[in-house]
Amino acid sequence: MVGVRELKGGWTSRMRRLDIAPANSNDNNDNGGGGEGYALVLRSFVKPFYRRHAPGLLAREAGVLRLLESGSIPAARLRAVDAAGEHCEHPSLVMTHLPGSVRVREDGDVARRTVLLARQLAAVHAVAVPEQERPRTWQAWTSPERVQIPATTKRPLLWHRAVEAIDRDAPPHRACFLHRDYHPGNVLFTGNGEHLAVSGVVDWVETSWGPADLDVAHCATTLALLHGVPAGMAFPDAYEQAGGTLAAGEEHLYWRLLDALAFAPDAEKVATPWRELGRTDLGTPVLTGRLEDYLQALFDRYA
Template sequence: MSELIPFTHVIGGERLSGLASGGGERARATVVLLHGAGNGGKERLVPLLAEFAAHGCHALAFDFSGHGESTGLLPELSLRRRFEQAVSVIDARARVDGPLVLAGFSMSGQTVADLVRHYGDRVAALGLCAPAVYAAEAWDVPFGAGDGRFSEIIRGPGSWHAAPGLDVLRAFEGRAVLAVPGTDEVIPPAVTEAFSQALARRAQFTHWELPDARHRLGRWFRDHPDDRREFVAAVLTGLGEHGWTATRAWVARQLPEGRTVDKSAFLAGGWSAQMRRLTLDDGTELALRTIVKPFFRRHAPGLLAREAEILTLLAEQEGVPAAELIGVDATGEHCDHPSLLMSVLPGRVRVDEEELGPRVDLLAGQLARIHRIVPRERPRAYQAWTSPTAVPPGWERAVDVIRRDPPPYDGCFLHRDFHPGNVLFTGSGAGLRVSGVVDWVETSWGPADLDVAHCSTALALLHGPEYGLGFRERYEAQGGRRLADGPEHLYWRLLDALAYVPDAAKLAGPWRELGRTDLTPEVLGERLEAYVTGLLKRYA
C-alpha cells in the first residue's frame, strides 16, 4: 500500500482530518474521495485511496466536520458546508493545472454535483457510488438530529425530482461511472435511475451493477479488492480525453487519409443515443451516434446494425433524404460504446409553433414516401412499446382496446420512430422543405397505421391534441397508404399513445433542450389525456 500522509485542514473554525496518498508534479490527476453521511468517514476509503495512488494519481480523502477525526457537530453540517469544505481542501491540496477526479458515496453524490458545477471542465471523471441528490431548498438547511427541517424536505415524496444537481450531471461530458449495489435500503431506485439518465445524456458513462453489494459501497470496496481495482480502472479510463480514447481512435480510422477531427460539438435533441457533430480539418462535418444508456446499450448491436443496413438501402432511394453511412461499431468492440458514424444532413429540427400547418403537411408527405419503400429484404416485424399490463390504473377504457389481438393489416416498410424530432427542415415560406430524416434504428415491417399513430402522439404532445387527431387526414391527403377504419385504427393509435402513460414528460426532454420549456409534465399530461379521449370519441 502507498504511504498515507495525514493532514489537517482548517476552515470556518473547524479542523478537518485528512489523508493524502501519491502526489507530485507528475501525478495523472488529483482524486478526491468523499464519504457519505451518518457514520461515514475516510478510514473505510483508505484501500481505495491507495488504489488510485497506485494508478499514478494524487489521492485525497478527508472527514467532513462532525465525522471521524474532524471537529464540529454533525447536526450543524449542511450540504452547503460540505461543498465549501470540499472546495477549501481541493483548492489547498490539488494541483491548480491538473484534472480532478471526484468519487462520492451516498450523500456525497450531491457534493460531487456541486463540485462539478463549481470546477466545470477541470473535472475529468466521476465515480458515483449509490449516490443521493437533493432538492434546492435543502442545500442551506443544517442536518439536525433527524427530525428537523432538513429531514422534512428530503422525505417529501419526489422532492429530488427537480434537484439542480441532476441538471449539472446532464451537462457533464467527461468520464462517469455509476456504481449501483444489488440491494440499496437507502437510495430509492427512482433516484438511481435519475442519475443514470442524467449521466447518459453527455458523459462517457458506465452503469456498473454490484449484485451482492448493499448501500455502503465504501465498505464493499474495502473488503473486495477485485471490485475495487475494477472501479478505479473504470473511472480512470481515457483520462485526459474525457474517457473517449477508444472512440476517438476508431473514428480516426474511418476518416479519409490525412483528415483529422478538428472539433466536436454535442447535438441536442437525442433520446436513445448521444449525438455529436464532428468537424474535420477540411470543414467536412460528420455525425457520431453513441449509445450509452444501459437499456439501449443492451440492444445496441441490433439497433445499430439495422440502422447501418437501412442507411445503405436508402442511399438507393429517391424522395427520402437520409445520411450516408461512414462506419459502424454496433457491439462497441472498438469504441468505448456502440457507435455509428455518418454524414451530416442539412437543416434543423423544428419544434416551434411557426409555420406549423405547412410543416405538418410536409411530415405527412414524407411519411407517405417512406411507406412506399420496397426493401430487398423485409426488416423485422414491428414491436409494441407497451402492453395492457404496463399501463397504470385510470386508463381502463383505452386499455380494453389494446387487450384485443392486433387487427389484420397489409404490412409496409416503417420508420417506426417518425416524429418531428427526427425530421430536419430547411427554408421558410414557399421554400420550406424536409431536408433529412434521421434515427433509423427502429425500422420495422408493420401497419402504416403504427407510424401514423406515433407521429400523431408526438404532435398531440408538442402542439396540442388537435394536431395529433388530425394527422391521419393530412397523411391520406398526401397520398399515404390506406389506413384501417374505426376500432381497428383505434387499436394502433392507442397502442402508441398508452406507451407514454403515466410519464409523457419522458418524451419531451429533448424538446425542452430545443426551447420548448413550456412543455411541463402538467401540460403534457393534460394533452395526452385529451388526445386519448379524442381518439376514443372519434374511433370507438
C-alpha cells in the same frame, strides 16, 4: 477532425457533430469533394440499457442506411459502424451530416410542417424492400398490463376504456416499410413559410415491417403532445391526402391507442429532449392533460 459539437434533442443515444478539415485537393471522396471540409455525425450508445442492445440496433440502422442510399428518402449515408463497441469507447455509428434542423417550436409553420411530415412518411412507406432485406417485424411498445395511468387523473374511466381497447389481438393489416420512430424530433427542416422543406429523416434504429397505421399513430401522438390535440388529429388526414392508406374505424383506433398509451403516464421520456430544444412550456401537467384529451378525441372520432 477540427471540431466536435454535441447535438441536442436525442434521448436514447449521444449525438455529436464532427467537423473534418479540408482534404488534400488530390483526394476524391463523396463527403465533400477534394479540398473541401465536411461534417459527420457520431451516434454513440452510452446508457447501459441501450448499450446492451446496441449491436442489434446499430446493425439495423447500418443496414437501413445502406438500403436507402439508392432511393429518394433524405437519409444520411453510412460511413462506419462499430456495433459492439470493439474499437470505440461506446458502440457507435458514423454517418454523413444532413442539412437542416429539428423544428418543435410553436410558430406559424406548424400546420405546414404537419403536411410535409405526412408527405414524407407516405414516401417512407412506399419504399420497396426485397423480401430478403426486410427489417424485423414490428413490436408493440406497451401492453394492457404495462400501461401506467396517471395518479393525478380525474378521468380514470377514460384510461381504463383505452386500456381495454388494446386488450385484444392486433387487427389484420397490410405490412410495409416503417421508420417506427417517426416524429418531428427525427425529421430535419430547412427554410420557413413557403420555402419550408424536409431536408432529412434520421434515427433508423427502430425500423420495422408492419402497419402504416403504427407509424402514423406515433407521429400523431407526438404532434398532439407538442402542439395540442388538433395537430395530432390532423396528421392522419394529411397522410391520407398525401396518398397513404389507413385502416378504418376501430381498427385504426387500436393502433392510435396502442401508441398513445406507451407515453403514459406523463410523456416524460420525450419531454426532456423537447425542453432542451426550447419547449420549456411542456411541463408534466400540460403533457398529461394533452394525452388525456387526445385519448378522448380518439374515442369521439373513431369509436
